[in-house]
Amino acid sequence: MELALCFSGGKDSALAALLADPFFDVTLVTATFSVTDAAEHAREVAASLGFSHETIELDRAVADDAVERMLDDGYPRNGIQQVHEAALEALASEGFDAVGDGTRRDDRAPTVSRPFAQSLEDRHGVEYVVPLAGYGRATIDKLAAERLRIETGPSERLAKGDYEHELRAVLRDEHGDSVIDEIFPEHVQSVVRGRQ
């Protein structure tokens, strides 16, 4: 079964790929607005893990809508959620048997509700799979430490392949540096450098 997994180059999506690998023909796919080199970074991580990798271009309007939402909200969660759903919709039209992502049990954003999952499956004739859905943070941290070489640091410093990196760039271009700190609280991110 061919599975296309949304891939950011981060710990969660890399571990999701490893969990799925024995059971699916996995392609890692990075959705991009081509605003930064995020997708290129994700491609390098995918190669370091031994997976094939593709990029999928999202409409710039998706990024602009998400940034507007973040500015209105004053926090990033709903904007990131919108981008994630748009990425899954795009991916589900690409002809894979199944699409999935690296969301986990305790994630707050992005998350995929059961109704959204069912609707995605029904409308596109694909299966939606979430390898980490049944795992909490502690288990994922242990499995990742066993299986992945990981670098951690402030989210702003590390080159990343996820939506946040590109959405920050759009925000900065259009609204200046100060807005970034207001909307995105600084937090530690992880970047995968290969398998253990």
Add this chain to the structure above:
Amino acid sequence: MELALCFSGGKDSALAALLADPFFDVTLVTATFSVTDAAEHAREVAASLGFSHETIELDRAVADDAVERMLDDGYPRNGIQQVHEAALEALASEGFDAVGDGTRRDDRAPTVSRPFAQSLEDRHGVEYVVPLAGYGRATIDKLAAERLRIETGPSERLAKGDYEHELRAVLRDEHGDSVIDEIFPEHVQSVVRGRQ
């Protein structure tokens, strides 16, 4: 990491074991009231899959309470849920690093809510993992067909290792055959005969 997985000998818990196998030191554990030979059946299936197997004895009061609940409700769901939660509680006290089960995304009973999962983890110092939580029925059926040798048939005919088999026996002993048909609608069950 040592993972104890609740195991019925059915398709879902067998597939959950296969998904977890590359990442955990898996022991399959069947909870039993020793009312039927269900646990012995599950042990044979576990052996056919190449996993180590243990049984854990649940208090007969758990079965009696569940049967009372089923009689009151007129359907089995809440009674089965009670037994599943009691089994996880018992398993979580056995000293494994992690405990889990074969529930899947679309299951109605048993299911484990996030608050119950968090509480189980906090009270017992274990991790709770659900390998199939991110997979729907269609995906699970395909993976099971690829990886498992499966026999299907009416739920009443097949010898099974799950709670339902023993709870039916308790119901029959105490309330006669006619109650069984009222509470448990006939449905097709699967029994695993080994790996593909």
